[in-house]
Amino acid sequence: MLTVQDLIDIELLKLQAVAGLAGTGRLITWAHTVDLPDPWRWVSPGDLVMTTGLGLPAGEEEQVTWLEHLIQSNPSALVIAPRPDAPALSAKMLETADRLMFPLLHASFELEFVKLSHHVIESVLQAQRERFNASERLFQTYAEALRKEPEMAERLRILGDALGLDLAIEDAVSGATIVQTHATHSDPQPVERIPIAGRARANLLMTRKLQRNADDSILLRSLVGLLGVELERLMIHRDQQREEGSALLRSLLDSETEFALARPLLERRGLAGRLVSLAILPDSNGPWSPDEVHHAPALHNAGPLLLNDNGRLLALCRDDSALIEALRNSLGSRAAIGVSGPIAAASGFRESVRQARLALTQARELDAPVLRYGEVETGLIMAPKSLAEARALVGRYLGPLIEHDRTQSAALVTTLMTFLDNDGNWKATALDLGIHRQTLVYRLKLVEQLTGIKPTTTQGIARFWIAIQAGRNTELLS
Incomplete structure (x- = not known):
């Protein structure tokens, strides 16, 4: 595209710059002839205004005012080819x-x-033809990259090579890099940051390998538009995963799906190894809302299953302290998380949710950001002062047994109560329950597996007995 200086350099036109030489680098986007006394009403930014001087005022002050009005419309330059009767400048x-x-x-x-x-x-x-051709090459390069490379980082590298740029995408909220190419330069280059429109809340970072071209703005807009579409496509995919994960979590919570049968589905989503449940109270002013937190960059790989739960969130995720902390930071500095013990086949998923909810309640009472189930003992309260304290004791020590009895139609709580009422006498307990001694041994081992507390030790007997007494005194246990 022509600049004013390029136009002056065309010898055939014989143009002479008489003033404003410092502005001859301006781009000319169009040419407009006007001889009216108010040309600023008819020109657009970047226009080369051409006049014979017919509308130019004669007075010195009037000419200054006329020129200032014209300059406010931001044309590129004024060409005057004066008629014989036109006023002198x-x-x-x-x-x-x-x-x-x-x-x-x-x-x-x-x-x-x-x-x-x-x-x-x-x-x-x-x-315009050059811009169109450049944009067409950009779209062709992008289409080939889509066919060849499944990873966005590699597609970004291909686009960057085609444009002579090193490219990266950063999260606009945290500043964390989401995607980047692997090119490096020994000499530091200035980085340009361009916001990407849409839901992504991301910026495009560019480092130029070549000198900037004055006409490449439309190309960069096309690139930003392509990346906006790419990020939106990824967000739609994560939205679908969030919905599928919520449905699976709801199914596990309602006991419609066995946790063991759901394991292969979880592993395909990157949820392998030791898993825990989370109960989360979000911060209302956090960087990400509970409905959008799955888009936080820290959760893109192997993000947790999330389910809205009456203003809170339930989650199933890997037992990874860094991941749990990243989730909390994404929801805000005032968010609180209760973490269950590892989900076991014996206790089941519902028990892990109960543990997470109890841990969240304790975390709020202690003003702790993250608290794991069992980290803070409920306390050996001989006489609970409130129903809440009694429920906390029963939930902490007998909750897994109550849940197991409810789902498996077992009698672990009754067995434990009878064992303690008989002062730990195996023979008398088996006789009172009408079961074989070996069956009693199996049940008490299962009590230990579910609670982590051995009921035949002094410490275990003390905790279970206090919890049972708190339940009986408050009629939480029959």
Whole structure:
């Protein structure tokens, strides 16, 4: 595209710069002929304004005012090919043009504005053709990258190589890098940061390998648009995964799906190894809302299953302290998380949710950001002062047994109560329950597996007995 200086350099036009030489680097986007006394009403930014001087006022102050009004419409330059009866340009008008760095060009009256316009229009059309061709090459490169590379980082590298750029995408909230190419340079290069429109809340980072081209803005807009579409596609995929994960979590919570049978589905989502349940109270002013937290960059790989639970979140995730902390930070500094013990086949998923909820309650009471189930003992309270304390004791020590009895139609709580009422006498307990001694041994081992507390030790007997008494005194246990 032509600049004002390029136009001056065309010898055939014989244009002469008479003022505003500091502004001759301006781009000319179109040419417009006007001889009206108020040309600023008819021109657009970047226009080359051409006049015979018919509408130019004669007075010195009036010419200055006229020029200042014209400059406010932001044209590229003014070409004057004066008629014989046109007023002369005043010295004050030329001084104003110099001060405002606005090019004033003088041409012969015999110059046909059509020829001048032809140069400008041909330059604009050529620039548009080049932009179109460059955009077409960009889209072709992007289409080939989509076919060849499954990973976005590699597609970004291919696009960067085609444009002479090193590219990266960062999270606009945390500043964390989401995607980057692997090119490095020994010399530090200035980084340009361009916001990407849409839900992504991301920025495109660019480091130029080549010198900037004055006409590459449309190409960069096309690139930003392509990346916006790419990020939106990834967000739609994560939205679908969130919905599927919520449905699976609800199914596990309602005992419609066995946890053991869900293991292969979880592993395909990256949830392998030791898993825990989380009960989360989000921060209302966090970087990500509970409905959008699955888009937080820290959760893109092997993110947890999430389920809205009456203003809170339930989650199933890997037992990874860094991942749990990243989830909390994404929900806000005032968010609180209760973490269950490892999900075991014997106790089941529902028990892990109960543990997580209890841990969250304790975390809020202690003003702790993250608390694991069992980290803080409920306390050996001989006489609970409130129903809440009694429930906490029963839930902490007998909750897994109660849940197991409910789902498996077993009698672990009754067995434990009878064992303690008989002062740990195996023979008397088996006789009272009407079961074989070996069956009693099996049940008490299962009590230990579910609670982590051995009921035949002094410490275990003390905890279980206090919890049973708290339950009986408050009629939580029959």
